[in-house]
Amino acid sequence: MGDRDVDEEDEIEVRHTPRAPTEGVRIIGAEEAQAAIETGQAAGKRPDDELRFGDVPPSPEGPRPPVSFPLAEDSDPSTAVPKPPPVAPTSRGTTTGAGEPGPPAADLPHWTEPPTGEVPRILPESDDASAADDDIDAWSSVSSPRWRDQPGDWEGRDFEDDELQGARDTRVGALADRPEHSDLYSFDEPETEAQPSAPEPPPVRASSRPRPPLLDDERADGGGRNVPVAVATALGLGGVVLLAAAAGPGVLLVVAGAAVFLAVAEIYNGLRLAAYHPATALGLVGTISLMAAAYRNGEAAFPLVLAMFVVFGFLWYLIGVIRARPVPNLSVTILAFAWVGFLGSFAALLLKFPHRHGVAFLLLAIIATVANDVAAFFVGSRFGRSPMAPAISPNKTWEGFLGASVATVIVTVAVVAAFGLDPWTIRRAFLLSLVVIVFAPLGDLCESLVKRDLNLKDAGSLLPGHGGVLDRLDALLFVVPATYYLVRLLELH
Missing domain, CATH: 1.20.58 (Methane Monooxygenase Hydroxylase; Chain G, domain 1)
Incomplete structure (x- = not known):
């Protein structure tokens, strides 16, 4: 074997050695290329009649299409596609769900044709030809928006009175003026008719012996007042006033203050x-x-x-x-x-006032006022029938006023006659009693007026059986100033 054969064997061995994964581009021989084609790792040569990358395809065969795009700027789009020849209508119709032949199908225009503006009929045709006209007439009676572009168009009214008020036979709800109730109220409880009030019994004449009726809750024991306790409290207050008067004007001033x-x-x-x-x-x-x-x-x-x-x-x-x-x-x-x-x-x-005259003036005014108050209470509770001011104090009666007036005159004159309160005389005491008769009930009514406005029964609860201190001073608040000016008028110095 020569050197050439050895070199060829070495070359073949090198060729069949596996390629490294990092091997780049290299030139291979015919044997290696054939082996790659057989194993499917490479494609064979394309035929000569097959198009390659960059080749121009041949012109299409057959008839040209009716439309060629893009169109020219001055061309009409509706004429781009020629209209097909009309198709003769067929007698074939639709069938109903039962298999029976139905009405013939309607021919639809071609999609390229312009719209006809026709509206398909939705409701079935009526046998009466005037039904459609009646429906149009009914809708034509209703007003519709109007176009206004002239000054004269604004003179008309937007709505007619009948449209806002409605016809009388079509009013419902709050606009209905029917006198009877609808079925909505048929389950309500029936309204009871007003029962005629029983006639008042005729007044019964009573003899003078029976006791007359009392006002409100007024009773013989004093309208709810604890009379024994009230009497005991009054006696205690009277004793304090008499002791202070005996001590002098300074002590009486402290008690009054x-x-x-x-x-x-x-x-x-x-x-x-x-x-x-x-x-x-x-x-x-x-x-x-x-x-x-x-x-x-x-x-x-x-x-x-x-x-x-x-x-x-x-x-x-x-x-x-x-x-x-x-x-x-x-x-x-x-x-x-x-x-x-x-x-x-x-x-x-x-x-x-000097010489203890002031003590006599104030003491007699207090005694006259107490006599008036006590007499008005007992006479009014026993014989009261005619109220003086029913809206202010129903328990104050004219009978009590008359009894208190008589008692005031008697007590005032009797005290002066018995004890000789200088500078009071019987005539001056009588004048003082007249002042007390007028101003004592006036002060009592004024306090009742204030208490009623403030929704108070008593001004206080300091005095058992009487209420408050103001309940006992109400009459004196009017009597004392009147007594002072009576003294000044009579020049009692």
């Missing part, structure tokens, strides 16, 4: 219970100050203290001591002070 102070506190408390916010502290201080100033300086103290009270009342709400509405609350503050504190301070003016 304490009573007025408690009465003012009760009315301010009643106002607070009625949802008001009065300046209670200011009212209490003002009351004591006015009584002390009146006893020291006389009538000159009244305008000064009253003016200062009003000014300080405004400041009370201005600086926010009480954060509440100033108008109603300041008003009730001044009202309580003027009613109880101002009128009660006239007791200090009476006690200012």
Whole structure:
């Protein structure tokens, strides 16, 4: 074997050695290429008549299509496709679900033809040719939107009255004016007819012996008042007043000031219970100050203290001591002070008279007022029939007023005649009794008016059987100022 044969064998061995995965592009021989083709790793040579990449395909054979795109800019799209020849209609029709022949099928135009504007009939044709016209006439009666482009077009109304109100025979719901109820209310409970009220029995004339009917819940024992307790309380208060009068004007002033102070506190408390916010502290201080100033300086103290009270009342709400509405609350503050504190301070003016005359003036006024109150209570509870002010105090009767008037005159004159309260005389005592007859029931009614407005039964509960202190001073608050001016009028110094 020569050197050439050895080289060829070495070359074949090299050729059949497996390629490394990282082998790049190389030139192979014919044997290696044939082996790759046989194993499917490479494709064979294409035939000469097969198109290769980049070759131009031959022109299509057969007839040309009727449409060639893109069209020219001036061409009509509707003429791009020639119309096909018309097809003769066939007599073949549709069949119904039962297998019977139905109506002939409608011929549809070609999709390239322009629309005809025809609307298919939905409802079946009626035998009456006028049915369609009637339907059109019915819809034509309803107004429709109108085009307005001229000034005269706005003169007409948008709706007719009949359209808004509706015909009377077609009104329903809230517009219906039928007098009878519909079936919707057939299950409601039937309305009961108003029963005629029973005729009132004729008034029965009673003799003068039986007791007359009492007003409200008024009873023989005093309308719910515990009479024994009330009498005991009254006797205790009377004893305190008599002892203070015997001690002198200074002691009686202290007792009167304490009573007025408690009465003012009760009315301010009643106002607070009625949802008001009065300046209670200011009212209490003002009351004591006015009584002390009146006893020291006389009538000159009244305008000064009253003016200062009003000014300080405004400041009370201005600086926010009480954060509440100033108008109603300041008003009730001044009202309580003027009613109880101002009128009660006239007791200090009476006690200012020298030689203990002031004690006689105030003491006789208290005795006359108590006599009037007690007589009005007992006579009214026994014989009361005609109310004086039924809307304010139903228990106050004219019979009680007459009985109290007689008792007041008798008691006042009798006390002066028996004890000789100087400078009172019988004539002057009679005049005082007339003043008490007028002003005592007036003060009582005024307190009832305030309590009814505040929804209070009693002003307080400090005095058992009587209520509050204000309930016992209500008449004196009007009698004491009237007594003071009676003394000034009679010049009793």
